[in-house]
Amino acid sequence: MSTINLRPWQRDAFALFMDGGRPHPVTGEIAPDFLTVATPGAGKTTFALTCARATLAEENRPLIVVAPTSHLKTQWSLAAHRLGLQLDPHWSPGDGLARDVHGLVTTYQQVATGAAATKLAGLSAEGFVILDEVHHAGHEKAWGDGIRKAFALAHRRLSLSGTPFRSDAAPIPFVRYDATGEGELAHADYTYGYADALRDGGVVRPVYFPRVDGEMEWTTAAGDTLSASFQDELTRDQSSMRLRTALSLEGEWMPSVLAKAVDQLRMIRSSPVAEGGQADAGGLVIAIDQEHAQGIARLLRDRFQVPVDIVVSDDPGASRKIAEFSENDRPWMVSVRMVSEGVDIPRLRVGVFSTTTSTELFFRQAIGRFVRWQAGRSNQKAYVYIPDDPRLRAHAFAIAEARRHILRPPGTATEDDDFQADGGLDDQKVSDDAEQLALFSEFAVLRADATDISIHTVGADGAVIAGDGSDTSA
Incomplete structure (x- = not known):
């Protein structure tokens, strides 16, 4: 299996994720959800797949990645392959999960269909789910409803976004919100902004x-x-x-x-x-x-x-x-x-x-x-x-x-x-x-x-x- 050289921010975020994330400020409980907001170009895909690989090494679980577009399904599949993880980018609701893969890549649009959400609910139970550019799940109610139904029983859910976002209408599933004077602000467990990346050098x-x-x-x-x-x-x-x-x-x-x-x-x-x-x-x-x-x-x-x-x-x-x-x-x-x-x-x-x-x-x-x-x-x-x-x-x-x-x-x-x-x-x-x-x-x-x-x-x-x-x- 290939060696992964992580950037400093990726190492910090990875350590925090593997530690279970931050406890809820009120209940003290550690939720299965982790939101990382990192500037485009910072390496969110490598970070997420590193978290997935480490989690699957502890216990064999299905890995499911949800991407915004069909083109990005292919990119995720190729990136996973380079890290020793095999993801099926051509999965459909009529398919099961092949024995020679670790999981699959789908899109928010596909998850929004009833058949796909039902099938994924079974496949993802106690699995590891990556929600790429998760803010998309707040743009379409059907998309949000679909991922709630499909991934409610997942063992861990790692959400990614390249853009800080607010809840302007429907809340995004599996994202925690903090009340501010201007509305509801999505709570990120780890944030790595454009200024941070410029300061580090060699990132953006x-x-x-x-x-x-x-x-x-x-x-x-x-x-x-x-x-x-x-x-x-x-x-x-x-x-x-x-x-x-x-x-x-x-x-x-x-x-x-x-x-x-x-x-x-x-x-x-x-x-x-x-x-x-x-x-x-x-x-x-x-x-x-x-x-x-x-x-x-x-x-x-x-x-x-x-x-x-x-x-x-x-x-x-x-x-x-x-x-x-x-x-x-x-x-x-x-x-x-x-x-x-x-x-x-x-x-x-x-x-x-x-x-x-x-x-x-x-x-x-x-x-x-x-x-x-x-x-x-x-x-x-x-x-x-x-x-x-x-x-x-x-x-x-x-x-x-x-x-x-x-x-x-x-x-x-x-x-x-x-x-x-x-x-x-x-x-x-x-x-x-x-x-x-x-x-x-x-x-x-x-x-x-x-x-x-x-x-x-x-x-x-x-x-x-x-x-x-x-x-x-x-």
């Missing part, structure tokens, strides 16, 4: 955010013509229309931003390694929907003459395309949601966040695709171009603050502090898909032009200072 890479402003003009369903930059204060619906206008391929905002991103990636791919260069560096554009993704891909091919791969959810070859892109040296991939969480493509160095989904949860999941550290590279900054929308600005600011505080002693300023967000506005969640369809049913883009990239540095007193946007270099 620093991400920088070029924020692009613009002048957008559109007509509403009522026939009104509105125009605004990202600096103008608007209502929630107007803000959503402004963002949609900027991202539309009918204007020039998107082509202008793509041009900057293409140039940035070309510079990284052609620069010496000592200067942060990487010949096989890749870029990722996150699009609104499949039609938007296809349009962006055509633009990249026709106007900028670069090869592009497209990954969408209804493509049966999506998982294969992601796996191939992670290993080859093609420059660009365009996706909708397929590469937003859990997917490991360490060579991604440039991104364009061009989706109207602006929640902090999704933003952090998307940015997590660019933080993967590659051993042997001393300089590997990543750049994610974003609209200068107040909601996205706030999310980027929170991430950039952690990066700035770790990479530089307090009170000093360097060129590395460019592309900072300049505000901490409250997060506003955009409308759900149904509301978006209604909002944009009679919506028309008239004009969308990119203006400048906001650049910020940090003064001697630590305050964020806005530049004039004249320097757009990275």
Whole structure:
């Protein structure tokens, strides 16, 4: 069986897990549940499988992993194989558990079906269950109900998440909540954040955010013509229309931003390694929907003459395309949601966040695709171009603050502090898909032009200072 070299945080979390976790502050009992929140790229999969391997070594138990997507089932199966654990990624409710495997990998969607939940309840009794990105179980009531039914009798349940999350509606099964002044906060038994990983070094890479402003003009369903930059204060619906206008391929905002991103990636791919260069560096554009993704891909091919791969959810070859892109040296991939969480493509160095989904949860999941550290590279900054929308600005600011505080002693300023967000506005969640369809049913883009990239540095007193946007270099 292979030897596992754990990072310091993984060793600490593993020791705590094997010790049984922390006792409940009221009852003193040690629950079978353990929640680990760790930044994307930190190595949650290795940590979880190490816990599973040690537990199964003490007593033979079935191992069941629940992942968010079918593609991640394959990744879990391969990762487990490297650690000497055999997991069946093709299991179905009509199957039993083969004798030559330690367990299986399934998805939250599959567990939500009655037949699968019933079958898994029997297979997982006194077993070891890993719930990957467990916050998904709170998004769909059927998903939450399914894992409650399927895994209530498990011996241990190890839940993982790459994003801190709150209980906004339905509580997530097997997660403990602590009351706060702002609501219910999920209680993590072990937390390892982005700032922690940057401090340790060699775990995640620093991400920088070029924020692009613009002048957008559109007509509403009522026939009104509105125009605004990202600096103008608007209502929630107007803000959503402004963002949609900027991202539309009918204007020039998107082509202008793509041009900057293409140039940035070309510079990284052609620069010496000592200067942060990487010949096989890749870029990722996150699009609104499949039609938007296809349009962006055509633009990249026709106007900028670069090869592009497209990954969408209804493509049966999506998982294969992601796996191939992670290993080859093609420059660009365009996706909708397929590469937003859990997917490991360490060579991604440039991104364009061009989706109207602006929640902090999704933003952090998307940015997590660019933080993967590659051993042997001393300089590997990543750049994610974003609209200068107040909601996205706030999310980027929170991430950039952690990066700035770790990479530089307090009170000093360097060129590395460019592309900072300049505000901490409250997060506003955009409308759900149904509301978006209604909002944009009679919506028309008239004009969308990119203006400048906001650049910020940090003064001697630590305050964020806005530049004039004249320097757009990275």
